[in-house]
Amino acid sequence: MIIIRNDVEEIAGLKKNMFSKFEMKDLGNLNYRSKRGISICLKKYVLDLLVETGLIDCKPVDTPMVVNHNLHMELNGELADKERYQRLVGKLIYLSHTHPDIAYAVGVVSEFMHQPQVTHMEAAHRILRYLKGIASPGVLFKTNEHLNVELYTHAH
Structure with missing residues (x-):
């Protein structure tokens, strides 16, 4: 999943919510x-x-x-x-x-x-x-x- 948004707090909240419901790993920022x-x-x-x-x-x-x-x-x-x-x-x-x-x-x-x-x-x-x-x-x-x-x- 790729999350693109200007609001860093919004992204953090979304990731926290997703991690609580699904087994996921944050791969960090895109390199390409x-x-x-x-x-x-x-x-x-x-x-x-x-x-x-x-x-x-x-x-x-x-x-x-x-x-x-x-x-x-x-x-x-x-x-x-x-x-x-x-x-x-x-x-x-x-x-x-x-x-x-x-x-x-x-x-x-x-x-x-x-x-x-x-x-x-x-x-x-x-x-x-x-x-x-x-x-x-x-x-x-x-x-x-x-x-x-x-x-x-x-x-x-």
Whole structure:
């Protein structure tokens, strides 16, 4: 949800009310503003995530997960960095809300949040590699002077 209003107190009241009724997280101010308006471009979010994980130069893949992946907990499997894994999977969960094509793969990797292994991290990285290869132009909420209700959507 994006809240746009000049009245800071009004925004604070709305958020307090929403948080009391729904499980939500405040992601802070939008980072992608311009004179043309507010751009919600998940491609930028994905690119930032690729930089953060060191995968910016990776080769894209055609699918978010290997067919018949057989991802499971291996006995004595090498552990991945739990904090990094949880952070990455949390961001992938966020992306899955607007990219239903990754929902299954994200669901699979999220099963291993309690004790991620290297193979699980590799599967999460594959989802990122898939996202790098898909087109995602985003949505521009244009600056305007009217109070008309406008509808925006982001779909593939």
